[in-house]
Amino acid sequence: MPIYPAGSLNTAALTAPDLYIQIQPPKTRYINGVATDILGIVGVADWGPVGAATLIGSPGDASQQFGTQVVRKYDLCTAIAVSIQGGASNIRAVRVTDGTDTAATSALKDTAAATGATLTARYTGTLGNQLSATLSAGSAAASWKLIISLPGIAPEVFDNIIGSGLALWTNIVSAVNNGQSGIRGPSQLVVATVGATTLAPVALGQTVVFAAGTSGNTTITDAVLIGVDGVTGATRKGMYALRGSGAQVANLVDVTDGTQWPTMLTYGLSEGCYMISQGAAGASYVTVSSALTTAGCDSYALKVMVGDWVYWQDQVNGQQRMIAPATFAAAKIASQSPNQSALNKPITNAVSTQRNLTQQPYSIPEIGAINTARLDVITNPCPGGSYFGHRSGLNCSSNAAVNGDNYTRMTNFIALTLAASFGGTIGRLQTPDVRRETKSTMESFLQTLVDQGMIGDVNGGPAFSVQLDKANNPDARVALGYMQADVQVKYLSVIRYFLVNLEGGQAVSIVASATPRT
Template structure:
């Protein structure tokens, strides 16, 4: 009977037994799956959730469940997320930061004020004031002679731990209750997502009914948070912005951070992780101050987009008030909804009801930026949201620029397409590591890269104005001499033509009674 094996697992040059050998081969080349370009990483403060831990969410409800309700504080994580969601964004990674003084809310069940004892201490799973809204009920269980513990919290599903028996004594009951909360009762009723239980000082207390006992003393730890807190630190334990490492984000926002001294660190992180960092100047910033900050910061990179501190009026439906907020959430949401070859320039933004420059729309003010003011901004790598747009009377990002001084790479589109291609290749080409360097390997590498770039051109992400091939790939003995391959080096050289962006549209009109028009 024949021998069946996987390709590469059988040394076909050392066979001794006459037989049929069947090898199952996998395709020699692979197809590259494009990296995501719509994931926004946001760092900020919150009233609930793990600290310095990336959390994935996609909707406002999921954000509330993960980080609690929106706050009107300076570094609130929810604010730029909500502005981005209005633009259509639906893929986020959030990181909560604190100043280290955050405290989890708690309650001592059946607290005896005379002896200052209690059988169980219930603590919110996470620190923050949102934990102060948790309530605990201990009521009659479904089975005779048992108890049921119920936790409730606004915007979270109620949790019930039923049929807790006291038949084996009070100490056993409280031990079982703690185990149920921390470890769950079954595959259907897992551990609590809201509360952690620990033993108190009086396990001999008899269980009795508890009605809506509210947790208390939770603290957010937000009062001492600064821009540096959101930057965080790198290393074995990552905090702040650095907690976004390896999360496949393509856009990064440090909520409320307007300090230009952070720009260099943001650029370094953006270049290392393939993130387009979006930031803003302080509220009410003048153009002169913005230019001065840009010069003082001495930054020049395609990895950072700096918005003028002309903050925007936006209606916060969670808190039922119109707020003045930084523009970076709107920009991040806009970019997340665009194909990478498109800049934010002239794309309509939603939810804006005014700006510091223009005033509130409801007030009827129509102040906008002059060509001279826009020139001053754009020549210094700064951008702004304003109304009207080149396409009509709507709010838009007016320039679509990053802070690079190189006109070949100073557009949103360069950053986004470059990061997209680099991330895709990084994610998929590692399959060729460990293979023998041969003409077959060269051919397979070229085929994989060519196939990916061909697909990009067919989808309109890269291309030329004439429709000619917009890329070339070389991976052969031409650029891989034996002196290099003998040392284990393999090199593929790629050249790609990106689409230009129509930023200055010139229409020449030749009209007059003496003009003759010939029809084709």
């Protein structure tokens, strides 16, 4: 009684009489939406991997991976701290440098002051200069212990390392680079290389400090954060290091150069990522609008904030700092469900803005002009009360049907989910069962969105439609290997204008209706 997965048995060419079992997959599949809360941030730091999208989920992750926040332009750790306070909890952070960064180094010496092992910081940056290593007697007899320390991070201890002469130094290097089996893993702070000495370490032990680490932050420009693309992850830098990370919202820290917006827009369209940027600090909506027009960016994939920067209380450095509004906007958008707009949503970690600090709140005509200019701004008050929040909730598209934050987010969410779920269809035979299975899977996913209140028709019409049959798959197309599904989805509308018609007075006549209106 042989058993076969469905499709692996040629049922038209059986020769041996027997019972054949074919395992059939379920006719109905269920898919889950891709994560929409992944926020990509690109900036500079004094520690951490360069050009790699690194997962950050908490302040502890940030300090361990990239160090502490510094008062400077393009600072990655500052943007991470603001974003986490703003509700972002699934961050992919990318560190950039100007190419001059170096890793701090130090050397463990033998009794003749020759190098037994060279220790090099795992990452480039000035934070590596705070590393230290102590080599002393181990817990077991005739053994050695190496302790590697970096302030703010638990020390790494490699104990009971045995051997003599060159063998001992080789074992020390192996413990650092490969870990100690069953005891601890390799060092996350340094890498080691062995010297050529055959002498023992200094008998009383030694502590060495690291030096010569540089961060490569001297000549950073907006273009460095944009970076360069490549066919492999190793050649990608800056923004392009976010490719494949799943980030659906991206913030290039403090980038204000309007000539870079078309490049950001192109990336956003290709990756299904909402790119958030802004004008320079103090730049009015007139100035930023002119830059946007000059850049020629008219698409749902880019959002540009007015140059009214936001003040934030930096607890680490003990001062109130002016932060780019895109940092707040990107965090708020990423932390929300994709069907929501940033419009009128409170931003709780904003202290003030440049305009609010001068006690010059925006007038209604100014807010209207900002909306007309396809820009957004963070200010206080908002329609919902005296709090800081967005006043347009718009992307840079001039098409009113697609210019909402929710359009960008929902379109990318649905498109990326479908792209991630139906790759397995390629290579299968186009049969009625395959069509039915694909269609029902799509409909099941979209119905889930209806049930969750993420899509729908408020007036009672259908929320979606999926067509996958002979009407849109004629024989000529099928013969060429095509299978086409036409999907329509109706998003819920964001209320932008609430009109209340008030009739009051002593002469008003009110007639009660017996049938409640809906």
